[in-house]
Amino acid sequence: MMSTKIxxxxxxKLNQPIESNRYLINGELLSWKGKMAKxxxxxxxxxxxxxxxxxxVPELEEQQANDSLxxxxxxxxxxxxxxxxxxxxxxxxCMQKFVKLMEAKRELTVKLIMWEIGKNLPDxxxxxDRTVQYIYDTIEDYKNLDRDAxxxxxxxxxxxxxxxxxxxxxxxxxxxxxxxxxxFALLIPALIMGNTAVFKPAKFGVLLITPLLxxxxxxxxxxxxxxxxxxxxxxxxxxxxxxxxxxxxLIGNSKSANALIDQHPKSNRLRLILGLEAKNPAIILPHADxxxxxxxxxxxxxxxxxQRCTALKIIYVHxxxxxxxxxxxxxxxxxxxxxxxWDEGAFLTPLPEPNKPQYIQELIDDALAKGGKIIxxxxxxxxxxxxxxxxxxxxxxxMRIYEEEQFGPAIPIRSFTDINTPLNDMADSNYGQQxxxxxxxxxxxSPLIDALANLVCRVNLNxxxxxxxxxxPFTGRKDSAKATLSVHxxxxxxxxxxxxxxxxxxxxxSILEEILKANNSSFISTDYIL
Ligand code: G3H
Numbered sequence: 001m002m003s004t005k006i007x008x009x010x011x012x013k014l015n016q017p018i019e020s021n022r023y024l025i026n027g028e029l030l031s032w033k034g035k036m037a038k039x040x041x042x043x044x045x046x047x048x049x050x051x052x053x054x055x056x057v058p059e060l061e062e063q064q065a066n067d068s069l070x071x072x073x074x075x076x077x078x079x080x081x082x083x084x085x086x087x088x089x090x091x092x093x094c095m096q097k098f099v100k101l102m103e104a105k106r107e108l109t110v111k112l113i114m115w116e117i118g119k120n121l122p123d124x125x126x127x128x129d130r131t132v133q134y135i136y137d138t139i140e141d142y143k144n145l146d147r148d149a150x151x152x153x154x155x156x157x158x159x160x161x162x163x164x165x166x167x168x169x170x171x172x173x174x175x176x177x178x179x180x181x182x183x184f185a186l187l188i189p190a191l192i193m194g195n196t197a198v199f200k201p202a203k204f205g206v207l208l209i210t211p212l213l214x215x216x217x218x219x220x221x222x223x224x225x226x227x228x229x230x231x232x233x234x235x236x237x238x239x240x241x242x243x244x245x246x247x248x249x250l251i252g253n254s255k256s257a258n259a260l261i262d263q264h265p266k267s268n269r270l271r272l273i274l275g276l277e278a279k280n281p282a283i284i285l286p287h288a289d290x291x292x293x294x295x296x297x298x299x300x301x302x303x304x305x306x307q308r309c310t311a312l313k314i315i316y317v318h319x320x321x322x323x324x325x326x327x328x329x330x331x332x333x334x335x336x337x338x339x340x341x342w343d344e345g346a347f348l349t350p351l352p353e354p355n356k357p358q359y360i361q362e363l364i365d366d367a368l369a370k371g372g373k374i375i376x377x378x379x380x381x382x383x384x385x386x387x388x389x390x391x392x393x394x395x396x397x398x399m400r401i402y403e404e405e406q407f408g409p410a411i412p413i414r415s416f417t418d419i420n421t422p423l424n425d426m427a428d429s430n431y432g433q434q435x436x437x438x439x440x441x442x443x444x445x446s447p448l449i450d451a452l453a454n455l456v457c458r459v460n461l462n463x464x465x466x467x468x469x470x471x472x473p474f475t476g477r478k479d480s481a482k483a484t485l486s487v488h489x490x491x492x493x494x495x496x497x498x499x500x501x502x503x504x505x506x507x508x509x510s511i512l513e514e515i516l517k518a519n520n521s522s523f524i525s526t527d528y529i530l
Contacts, residue, residue, distance in 0.1 A: 006047055012111055012342045018055035020210040023064065023229055026071035027222025029213055032058035037230070039207050041115045042350045042385040043340055049384035051354070054115055057206050060230040062238045065198075068226040069239045072169045072196040075223030083224045084166045084194040087522045088146045089529050092139055094219050095192050099135040101215035109180065112208035114341035117176055118350040118385075119304055121342050131181045134470050135188050137487045142192055143529045145491060150526045152512075154504060159512070161524055162499035164492070166194030167271055168246030171239055173232065175251045175275075176352065177307045177407075179205025185470070186249040186273065189490035191225060195247065198226045200235055202252075204352045232256060240264045247494065251275035251309075253405075254479050273493050274482040275474070277405040278433035279313045280456075280465045283422050283448075285439030286320040292462060293438040294328045297411075300436060300464025302336065302389055305351060305409045309480075310465045312436060313406060314395070315413045316422040322415045330376035330391050333411070338386060350385035351408060357387040360410050363401045367392045367412070370399050397425075405431075419448065426455045432477030434458040434465040457481075500524060 021032045036056040045052045058064075075081050083091070106128050113124035149163045170190040174183025179202050190197050201209045206229060216225050228235055239245055240263040247270070250257050254276045264270045282300060284293050300312035317325045339346030351357060364380050372392045374380050379390035389409035395402050401412045416422055426435070435456050439445050445461070452459045457475045460466070467474050475484040483493040500523065502508040515524050 006044060006340070007343065008045060008340070009342060012114065014054065014111065014115060017053055018207050018210060020055065020057055020207065022210070022213055023058055023060060024213050024217055024225070024227040025064065025068050026074070026226065027217060029217055032060065034061065035059045039116070041118075042352055042354060043115060043118060044384065052115070055207055057210065057229040060228050060235060062234060064228055064230075065235040065238050068198045068228045069169070069242065069244060071223040071226050072198050073244055075196040075221065076166075076169055079166075081196070082221050083196060085522055086194070087525070088142065089527070091192055091194065092142065092529070094221075095135065095139055095188070098215055098219035099132060101219065102135075102212060103132055105211045105215070108211050109208050113180065113205065116205045116207060117179065117352045118341055120346050120349050123304060124341065127178060127181045130468070130470065131184050134181070134185060134487065137471065138188055138192060138491065141487050142491055146529055150528055157504045158501050159504050159508070160499050160501045162497060163523060164193065164495035165498040167494060167496055168195060169244060170195045170197040170247040170249050170494070171236060171245045172197050172199040173236060173250045173252060174202050176202040176204035177304065177309075179208060182251045182275070185485060185490065186251065187225070190247070190249060190494045191220065193491060193495040195494060196224050198228060198239065200228050200230070200232065236260055237263055243269075245270065247271040247273060249273040249494075253277055272482045273485070275309060275485065276476070276480055277431060278309050278476060278480045279405055279429060279431045280310060280434045280436070281422060281426060282312045282315045282436040282438065282464075284315065284317040284321065284325060285437070285441070285444055286318045287441045287444070288321065288438035289440065289462070290321065290324055290328060293325065294332050296436065296438070296462070296464040297329060298332050298336070301411045302333070302348065302409060305348060306389070307351075307407055310434060310467050311407075312465060313412075314402070315411060317413060317415050319415050319417045326375060326391070326393065326413070333376050333389055333391055334378045338383075338388070348386065348389070348409065354385075356408050357382060357385070360387045360390070360406065360408050363404070363406060363410055364390050364392070366400045367395065370396060372396070372399060372401075423451060423455070430479040432456050433480040434460060434476075436460045436463065436465050438462055
């Protein structure tokens with residue numbers, strides 16, 4: 001077992017554990033007197049390995065789950081609540097206040113992203129900054145949406161004022177790999193569109209939400225956002241069973257999504273906004289630029305140790321260039337630097353899930369037993385909180401690494417001579433998020449792009465898969481997603497078209513004019529938000 005010498009700069013030390021017993025319901029920061037869940041980092045603070053104790057958060061119970069849902073329902077008040085009927089510019093003002101307060105927490109949040117989930121410093125900073133930018137972009141986009149709606153239409157003698165309205169109460173559950181960004185990419189558009197929400201942070205990356213509790217409390221009217229801590233089974237299930245959750249917004253895996261959906265008694269009524277598993281392939285064609293393909297496949301498969309839904313989770317390389325690619329690729333994997341998140345140049349970092357190295361080991365054992373090999377020298381070396389990424393070749397369809405979303409450092413490789421091999425595999429797969437296609441010959445590329453665009457929702461030409469820039473649509477086919485996210489699409493996903501219609505006659509038009517003059521409806525308004 002390899003171990004590392006700990007170098008912990010003063011700047012990144014956590015002075016003391018964060019014991020946060022607070023949670024937010026109905027605008028009140030309540031203190032929990034019951035059981036607390038201890039939070040550990042898989043990063044050691046001492047030379048002899050031991051997880052670092054980071055603090056604790058409440059392990060709330062069913063009662064608090066029900067209270068939080070009640071608070072969200074009351075704030076929505078069947079659409080009559082202050083928040084869903086508030087003027088757009090006032091909701092925007094609340095969001096602007098929130099983002100300012102959030103920005104002040106950058107240093108601590110970035111530090112906690114590193115400690116809690118092991119993300120390296122540049123990526124932790126990027127996660128924070130990208131989220132702040134996402135909020136600003138959402139505000140701007142909502143202004144545009146509102147400006148476009150500030151008008152009347154007339155068709156076949158019917159005058160209409162069409163806007164987008166909220167859907168109701170949103171249960172928001174985010175993932176551990178982007179505990180801030182992905183969660184807020186759900187929560188922020190949900191709130192700004194006038195919905196109310198209950199939000200439960202993921203199992204890792206939970207302490208980093210605690211410094212933001214006050215910001216939420218101070219920025220939004222009571223009950224609009226409720227934040228609870230604890231286990232999904234204990235908290236989310238009872239909420240779903242009431243049938244009063246209007247929208248399930250979840251980024252995670254389909255197993256937990258399906259389990260929750262099944263508990264909702266009126267599934268036809270439940271709206272779903274889901275980001276689920278993927279097994280994005282890279283396809284490397286004979287005339288690909290090899291150095292570029294190697295660089296992008298490293299970034300795609302191993303950024304944040306492959307713990308991204310968009311990660312490249314299988315590579316298909318054409319036989320004609322297989323030997324050359326594998327040689328360069330395995331050397332590049334073994335040349336990567338492993339270290340703690342704040343270590344200069346650390347690309348590979350500790351895995352937050354204590355059982356992940358063991359899981360990857362099981363995938364390796366299974367592949368080896370079925371004729372696969374680890375073809376990089378360091379592949380499979382175990383450390384206390386890590387396993388060196390194995391490059392596995394040849395991978396066959398009966399192997400677990402072919403079938404399962406590894407969500408960690410392990411790279412399965414298949415070779416092909418007929419392009420239908422990867423295409424058929426993709427068509428048979430349960431997933432359909434993105435693909436990376438490497439090549440230069442347009443005669444080969446063009447028909448492939450046409451086919452691939454119908455198998456997934458983003459074809460990345462000569463680059464790794466990724467979600468960003470966040471203005472682009474992020475979605476997937478089959479088991480990979482439901483609904484579309486992006487700055488703009490998320491506003492649509494969390495709202496519904498709703499409008500006021502009236503027959504075009506003198507009496508109606510004068511009522512309309514009176515309403516506009518009195519300026520006492522939030523919905524009927526031609527105000528142009530600056
Ligand atoms: O885990 C899935 C994330 O949406 C990936 O985002 O491609 O920007 O890393 P990213």
